[in-house]
Amino acid sequence: MRSSAFGRLEQFHLEPELEVGRALQRRAAVRPLFEKRTEPAGARPTEVSFGPFRLLRSQFLLLEGHKPVPLGSRALQILIALLERPGELVSKQDLMARVWPNVFVEPANLTVHMSALRRTLRDGQGGNRFIVNIPGRGYCFVASVAMWTHEN
Known part of the structure; x- marks a missing residue:
């Protein structure tokens, strides 16, 4: 019984060097969500406004x-x-690497969450247009955006 269980586990063995290489490539291409910068305190926008949001x-x-x-x-x-x-x-690759860092997920995951985002924003309804899909390439935020920083 032990040898058959080991055989079943062996079939799922991943080649570690491939996974490490993929993770390193993603890490080099991805900025952290709220990246620390050497700008003066409060210089980075803390509030972004678009449409009614x-x-x-x-x-x-x-x-x-x-x-x-x-x-x-x-x-x-x-x-x-x-x-x-x-x-x-x-790009879709940039978004996936940013939202799911160091994890492989199917592109359909991005589609599902993008659909939820657009539905929440009512994108395409009542004259609202926020996000445009460039088929096969990625997404673009197209609405006017106002950014400001709140000083503490």
Whole structure:
């Protein structure tokens, strides 16, 4: 019995050098979610506003007016990544590496969370257009964005 169990485990053995290499490549290409910078204190935007929404980065919170918007952490991370580069194409690979660092996930995971984000923002409804998909390449945040820093 022991040899058959060992044989079954052996079939799932991963080649560690391939996984380590993949993880190192991702790590080099990904910036941390709230990267520390050498800017003066308070110089990094802490609040981002677009349409009827406000993102409070330090609180990891999305508001519509003054009301918190229920949004999963993965979808919120996608939104933050897009808002850090408004008007720029953010590749699917960049988003996946950012939201799921050092973990392999199917591209469908990104699609599911992007769909939840767009549904929450009511993207494409009532004249709202926030996120555009560039088929096969990635996503772009296209709405006007206002950023500011709150001094303590």
